[in-house]
Amino acid sequence: MIRIGILGYGNLGRGVECAVRQNDDMELTAVFTRRSPESVQILTKNTPVYSIQDILQHTQEIDVLIICGGSATDLPVQTPEYAKYFNVVDSFDTHASIPQHFENVDKAAKESGKIGMISVGWDPGMFSLNRVYANAILPDGKDYTFWGKGVSQGHSDAIRRVDGVIDARQYTIPVPASLEAVRNGSTPELSTREKHTRECYVVASEGADQSRIEKEIKEMPNYFADYDTTVHFISQEELDKHHSGIPHGGFVIRSGKTGWNGEHGHIIEYSLKLDSNPEFTASVLAAYARAAYRMNQEGMCGCKTVFDVAPAYLCRQSNEELRRQML
Amino acid sequence: MIRIGILGYGNLGRGVECAVRQNDDMELTAVFTRRSPESVQILTKNTPVYSIQDILQHTQEIDVLIICGGSATDLPVQTPEYAKYFNVVDSFDTHASIPQHFENVDKAAKESGKIGMISVGWDPGMFSLNRVYANAILPDGKDYTFWGKGVSQGHSDAIRRVDGVIDARQYTIPVPASLEAVRNGSTPELSTREKHTRECYVVASEGADQSRIEKEIKEMPNYFADYDTTVHFISQEELDKHHSGIPHGGFVIRSGKTGWNGEHGHIIEYSLKLDSNPEFTASVLAAYARAAYRMNQEGMCGCKTVFDVAPAYLCRQSNEELRRQML
Numbered sequence: 254m255i256r257i258g259i260l261g262y263g264n265l266g267r268g269v270e271c272a273v274r275q276n277d278d279m280e281l282t283a284v285f286t287r288r289s290p291e292s293v294q295i296l297t298k299n300t301p302v303y304s305i306q307d308i309l310q311h312t313q314e315i316d317v318l319i320i321c322g323g324s325a326t327d328l329p330v331q332t333p334e335y336a337k338y339f340n341v342v343d344s345f346d347t348h349a350s351i352p353q354h355f356e357n358v359d360k361a362a363k364e365s366g367k368i369g370m371i372s373v374g375w376d377p378g379m380f381s382l383n384r385v386y387a388n389a390i391l392p393d394g395k396d397y398t399f400w401g402k403g404v405s406q407g408h409s410d411a412i413r414r415v416d417g418v419i420d421a422r423q424y425t426i427p428v429p430a431s432l433e434a435v436r437n438g439s440t441p442e443l444s445t446r447e448k449h450t451r452e453c454y455v456v457a458s459e460g461a462d463q464s465r466i467e468k469e470i471k472e473m474p475n476y477f478a479d480y481d482t483t484v485h486f487i488s489q490e491e492l493d494k495h496h497s498g499i500p501h502g503g504f505v506i507r508s509g510k511t512g513w514n515g516e517h518g519h520i521i522e523y524s525l526k527l528d529s530n531p532e533f534t535a536s537v538l539a540a541y542a543r544a545a546y547r548m549n550q551e552g553m554c555g556c557k558t559v560f561d562v563a564p565a566y567l568c569r570q571s572n573e574e575l576r577r578q579m580l
Numbered sequence: 581m582i583r584i585g586i587l588g589y590g591n592l593g594r595g596v597e598c599a600v601r602q603n604d605d606m607e608l609t610a611v612f613t614r615r616s617p618e619s620v621q622i623l624t625k626n627t628p629v630y631s632i633q634d635i636l637q638h639t640q641e642i643d644v645l646i647i648c649g650g651s652a653t654d655l656p657v658q659t660p661e662y663a664k665y666f667n668v669v670d671s672f673d674t675h676a677s678i679p680q681h682f683e684n685v686d687k688a689a690k691e692s693g694k695i696g697m698i699s700v701g702w703d704p705g706m707f708s709l710n711r712v713y714a715n716a717i718l719p720d721g722k723d724y725t726f727w728g729k730g731v732s733q734g735h736s737d738a739i740r741r742v743d744g745v746i747d748a749r750q751y752t753i754p755v756p757a758s759l760e761a762v763r764n765g766s767t768p769e770l771s772t773r774e775k776h777t778r779e780c781y782v783v784a785s786e787g788a789d790q791s792r793i794e795k796e797i798k799e800m801p802n803y804f805a806d807y808d809t810t811v812h813f814i815s816q817e818e819l820d821k822h823h824s825g826i827p828h829g830g831f832v833i834r835s836g837k838t839g840w841n842g843e844h845g846h847i848i849e850y851s852l853k854l855d856s857n858p859e860f861t862a863s864v865l866a867a868y869a870r871a872a873y874r875m876n877q878e879g880m881c882g883c884k885t886v887f888d889v890a891p892a893y894l895c896r897q898s899n900e901e902l903r904r905q906m907l
Contacts, residue, residue, distance in 0.1 A: 271838060351904070352900070383850075385892070385895055386891060388895060389867040389895045390863045390864050390867050511599065511602070512598055513597075513598050517854075517859050519852070520851075520852070520853040521851075522850070522852075523710075524847075525847070526763070526847040527844075527846050527847075529839065533846050535838075540716040540717050560892040560902050563890045564712045564716075564886070565888055567712065576885060579887075580708045
């Protein structure tokens with residue numbers, strides 16, 4: 254059994270807890286929290302919740318620590334810190350800061366002889382993998398990534414900061430005609446507006462000026478100004494009833510040419526349709542926790558990304574079983 | 581530069597030649613053939629064509645030998661034989677015989693200290709990889725593979741063996757309603773007939789009994805009897821004009837559940853739409869030739885499949901570039 258620890262018990266941590274339960278070669282050994290441990294109720298029976306302050310008392314009980322914090326302030330500190338003591342896996346997703354994060358984790362993990370697996374999830378993660386495979390196969394081609402239909406937490410938060418808004422949910426939606434054009438191999442140049450639309454469900458406070466709110470949302474720079482944005486005003490009840498899920502997904506497509514003169518076109522497409530963004534991310538984290546454990550058992554250490562992990566490490570099955578059943 | 585040799589110069593060998601040209605870290609060093617070398621005209625200027633009988637004179641000039649023979653009789657002999665002298669890559673696709681082929685190649689490659697990369701292409705190959713990733717992420721789920729729309733060489737050959745048939749082309753087509761049902765997460769149990777239809781374009785000899793030919797095709801066991809099959813009689817000119825390509829493709833879908841009680845559904849879908857089946861397979865072979873070369877440079881040897889290759893080995897770019905550009 255691979256003994257898993259979870260650091261941070263929000264949506265993602267709870268998702269990891271569920272994923273560990275689905276993998277019969279793993280067990281959840283402990284959850285660590287910054288909150289008071291007594292206040293944290295987890296789903297798994299008989300698994301202890303500890304304060305993060307006591308985490309170093311448990312290094313011998315845990316094979317892989319899955320760090321479920323945020324990318325803005327938690328992971329840049331936590332992942333290098335705990336890579337000194339544990340094999341760790343995180344879902345660091347600030348694309349521009351990945352090289353620096355890699356350096357920091359690599360240094361710590363090489364010193365401790367542990368594996369630090371970073372930026373695991375679906376983007377970065379499975380989407381990145383598919384970009385790499387598709388680029389390796391079709392060097393003469395063009396990449397497209399579409400996100401959605403799905404809830405963007407950051408955009409929903411931005412709407413909530415508008416004066417007179419009580420609650421909001423924002424969906425990012427790929428433009429169907431653009432998706433079709435790419436799939437048909439026409440390799441269009443697409444502007445921001447041509448790739449995605451944004452749909453907002455907004456609960457306004459009583460008496461608030463809805464046209465002013467709509468205008469402020471639609472003109473918000475970076476978040477909405479460059480998109481065709483639709484704003485729907487609904488009640489809190491409707492929001493809670495129809496928009497409480499956290500679905501997401503998207504498409505990674507490479508359109509490329511082969512032949513002596515590029516005479517043949519090819520489309521490689523990878524897509525995800527996810528009812529729960531955090532639970533899917535958590536499921537990817539669990540698979541890579543298995544890989545981190547096995548790679549460390551073989552003597553590897555240092556920072557790794559999904560690009561560095563041979564697929565066989567991810568699977569419960571033996572290499573012989575994989576070749577017989579899946580190749 | 582990675583120095584590539586090609587063994588066997590049919591559609592696949594020519595595809596590898598084109599793929600090598602698209603990768604600026606590779607060069608085509610030689611083509612080896614069972615035919616008389618003078619009779620083989622290749623596309624690349626100034627690259628020699630040698631008889632297969634002289635291949636062992638060139639072991640020092642070639643980093644990776646890509647073996648482009650057939651799975652029925654060529655590869656089971658050639659891949660273990662040449663793994664004694666070269667890093668080799670093949671596209672062995674007889675799924676049931678992969679374990680035996682692996683054993684044979686592994687023994688030879690371990691003795692020689694070379695890499696023998698087998699079953700590279702799209703199925704086995706990219707489709708297998710996607711099955712492994714999706715199974716690792718969603719252990720509670722169901723796999724579906726659909727092939728097409730595309731030309732099945734084996735089925736086309738079977739039609740040509742019917743009395744009165746001059747030429748034929750058979751397309752395998754996924755049933756759209758079944759594909760939709762799977763995508764919608766309903767995890768149906770699908771019979772052979774419910775997954776694919778078969779469409780046949782047939783050139784009959786003058787005076788041949790077309791209704792007898794149609795009946796013979798539709799009732800052919802294994803090939804057509806279990807499918808809804810359509811037969812169109814056309815002229816040789818029409819066949820040559822509209823059906824001379826070798827397109828193919830397909831879909832690998834995993835539909836799975838997450839959550840404490842499996843309350844959330846997820847769909848992972850990978851699809852290929854290929855104008856040229858052999859050129860795409862050849863492009864995958866070229867990427868894995870790069871991996872074979874690099875892994876051998878790092879001291880690895882033995883038989884490998886796509887499951888054993890970390891994605892970073894496939895790409896022209898450095899690991900730093902991949903993390904910066906693609907993660």
